[in-house]
Amino acid sequence: MSQNKILIAPSILSADFSRLGEEVCDIDKAGADYIHIDVMDGHFVPNLTFGAPVIKAIRPSSNKIFDVHLMISPVDPLIEDFVDAGADIITAHVEAGAHLHRTLQNIKAQGVKAGVSLNPATPIETIKHVMNIVDLILIMTVNPGFGGQNFIPLFDKIKTARAMIEKQEHHIDLQIDGGINLKTAKQCIAAGANVLVAGTAVFKDGKDKYAQNIRAIRG
16 A cells, blocks of 8 residues: 555644643644654553543544554553543554454454554564554654654664555555654655654744644655
């Protein structure tokens, strides 16, 4: 399947938490394609962020796709909560449990899209046998847990993932998360990515620059 236009998914991990609903509304108006929501549990990754109640509270602020990245373990007991909160895509990590295929099936059974994410050291081959049921592949180009980290150049991994996607009969987004800026965005797009998660690069200059920053990252 050929990749479509480049989609930008601003990560609200870099937003002003004191006005989160307004920030979601602002990036929506600025041209965000997805709203990327990093859920961290302080267990799978060394940080705590948003739970389902927060997602439910900000859901009315945008009609854009809520792209919920679960950096939690275990995943399965909470899938329904995030669906009820308004998630459109739920992405689980390869490393978060012993039964990835079952987790992805459970996500799909809730009527939302299923994504699979890989930490930097996890080989892309680990998702070979779930390609038929995923809608999104998320390659982490930082170690998950915190925003503002430096990009890890995993271009061979991105290229391999794109080649795997091209062999499928259904559309799969290839998303990159971590250290995305104007330079690394171009490099990731060249390697085959079509969805870019950007936190600091979108939010750093305040809301008057959100639209400009999103356009610049899109290229």
